[in-house]
Amino acid sequence: MESLKAYEVLISVFVVLPVILLLYWLWTRRNIYKCDLSFIGYPIIGSLYKLRNVNSIISAVGHTLRYCKNGTACFWAGFFPVILTADPDIVSNVLRSQEFLNKAETIYYYMGVSLKGGLFTTPATEWVHNRRMINPCFSNNVLVSLFPIFNKAKNDLIERCDALVDNKNHNILNLLQTLTLSMTVETTMGKVMHKGKQESQDLISVFSFLMKYITVQALMSFFKLGFIFEFYSKLQQKRVEVWMFVDKLIQAKLNKCSNTDNNNNNTESRVLNTKNIDAVPSIRKEPKIFIDQAIKLYENQQFTWNDLISESVTIVAASFETTANAVYSTLVMLAMHPDIQQRLFEEILDVFPEKDFYIECDQLSQLSYLELVINETLRLAPSVPIIGRQAMKDTQIGVNLLPKGIQVFISIYHLHRRTDIWGPNADKFEPERFSVENYGEKQKNAYIPFSKGPRNCIGRRYAMFSMKVLLCGLLRNYKFKTDFKFEDLRCTHRVSLRYIVEPELRLCRRT
Ligand code: HEM
Structure with a gap:
């Protein structure tokens, strides 16, 4: 009798309880089954075997979306149904909704661990305050x-x-990354990364x-297995x-501030400014560095x-690779x-009739x-191809x-290539599609390289x-050529967009 009771307890703990929990869990998600969505894959096994x-x-995202109504699917990621969309209306509603300010846990959780938190990944509760505080650091004046x-970055790049x-093919992505990293670290942290030093490569x-x-x-988080890499x-x-790296820069800044009694908390940038003032009389303003505002x-x-x-880590990480990739993609498209x-x-x-020139902000409007060329590049090769949000409450999105x-999950990459919005040549490089x-309206609604709504890219105008400054310098001084065919470009996802094979470019000097 005693052993029978123990047996019954074991059954209820290991069988009945999990079944009840599973039923309860399915019941809490009952709304999702009522949605007018194409369901793909199988619960528990998920769709990731594809x-x-x-x-x-x-390419797997593209394949999934191709057969779904309005470019929206509900797929199983292990136990969890996830919505994957390239529908402009759903995308706009989600990105503008106050109930979707949280980032999707599966994509962003471990990014948050690596970046120690920060705007890109923090939950809405914390994000609202920090975004408000940081917004002024990206104002027009700054x-x-x-x-x-x-x-200065443009001049270094030209050099x-x-x-x-030399009439040979070169992969210039690494060079662009080095330069944009130095530029980012200088504009945000006030630190000059000296040319040729191993520091930026590392x-x-x-x-x-x-x-x-x-x-x-x-990817492992779909099965709750991301922790293994911890x-x-x-x-x-x-x-x-x-x-x-960032901690040391901040400590150095704080020490400098206290040593100089706040008189000169931006020495390195001042050195740069003095140099440039000699060359270009039009410079008057002291750079307003993010870290000074943050301190x-x-x-x-x-x-x-x-x-x-x-x-600080987030701004540097979010800035340099996205910008370098976008400049690289633009040069690749132009070479093709x-x-x-x-x-x-x-x-x-x-x-800019002279080869050696200084670019003022208001000249860029000419x-x-x-x-148009940059817009078209970011349409075909958005630096951040997939983003994700998570509902903080039950939320009505469309029907x-x-x-x-x-x-x-929002596939910016596929939203930017919908033929019903961008026409039958959606996969072609045609800058004119951005002319007035x-x-x-249809295209505007479907163009989001910097995302949209309250949690859009804070650095979009900086970018x-x-x-523009880097491209002007490069294109004024060099002609770019390649043998790589546009049709052979294949993109992949490493948080930012990368090419599976990175096209090499040949540079010829403009006379
Ligand atoms: C071509 C260049 C860039 C592109 C295409 C781009 C694109 C994006 C996109 C799509 C997002 C939304 C991400 C999401 O919802 O998960 C984003 C967010 C963000 N970007 Fe950019 N970005 C670029 C350059 C920059 C630069 C230069 C900076 C900083 C100087 C920056 C800082 C950030 C930050 C901090 C966020 C998080 C904003 C928030 O959640 O409040 N980005 N970016």
Whole structure:
């Protein structure tokens, strides 16, 4: 009798209880089954068996969306139904909704661990305060004050490219990353990364290591297995390296501030400014560095020490790779479309007839074709191809009531290539589609390289200004050529967009 009771208890603990919990869990998600969505894959097994490897994320997403109503699917990611969409209305509703301010846990959790938190990943409760505090660091005044640094990066880039004019093919992505990393660290942290130093190379390899593992951990998180990599000591070590890099910069800033009694808290930038003032009389403004504003927030107790580190790491991480990739993609597209490159060169030549020139912020508005070219590049090759949000409450999105906790993955990459919006040539590189005549409401609603709504990219104008300065310098001085065919470009996802095979470019000097 005694042993029978023990047996009954065991059955109820190991069988009945899990079944009840599973039924309860399914019941809490009942709204999702009522939704007007195409369901794909199988519960528990999920749909991830369709992924051949990490490089096939974008093609697997495309394959899934191709057969779904309005480019929206509900797929099983292990136990969890996840909505995957490239529908402009659902995307707009989600990104503008106050109930969808949280980032999707599966994609962003381990990114948050690597970045120590920060705007990109923090939950809405914390994000609202920090975003409000950081917004002024990206105001127009601040961005204009950064132009000397953008120009210095442009000059460095031109100088470094000079060594590549040898009629040979070069992969220039690494060079662009090095330059944009130095530019970002200088504009946000006030630190000059000296040319030729190993420091920036090391930092780039640490970041690309982290991006790779963030992607792998996100995939493993579909089965709640991302934690396995938390035991990988090299990953921990690389994270600490990034945090320490930023920590040291902040400590140095704080020491300098206290030593000089706040008289001169921006020495390195001042050195840069003086140099540029000699060359260009038009520079008047002192660069307004993000970290100086962030330190003020810390001193006023509006930021914790962790905020200071995490927001700094986040800004650097979010900035340099996205910008470098976008500049690289633009050059690749132009090398593949020589007629478009020539037209753009002529526009740049009109505004900057000399090879050696300084770019003022207001001159950029004269380069309207450059804007079209960058827009078209970011349409076909958005630096952040997939983003995700999570419902904080049951939320009505269009005809569907999405339950609290549901994750919505948005494929910016596929939204930008819908033929019903962008026409039968959606996969072609045609900057003219962004001209005033061609770019209508339908396209505006479906164009989100910087996301949209309250949690959009805080650095979008910084990115556009810096990209324009770098591209003007490069295209004024060099012609880019490639043998790589546009049709052979294949994209993949490493948090930011990468090419499976990175096209190499040949540089010719413009006379
Ligand atoms: C071509 C360049 C860039 C592109 C295409 C881009 C794109 C994006 C996108 C799509 C998001 C939304 C991510 C999401 O919802 O998960 C985002 C967020 C963000 N970006 Fe950018 N970005 C670029 C450059 C920059 C730069 C230069 C900075 C900083 C200087 C920056 C800082 C950030 C930050 C901090 C966020 C998080 C914003 C928040 O959640 O409040 N980005 N970016």
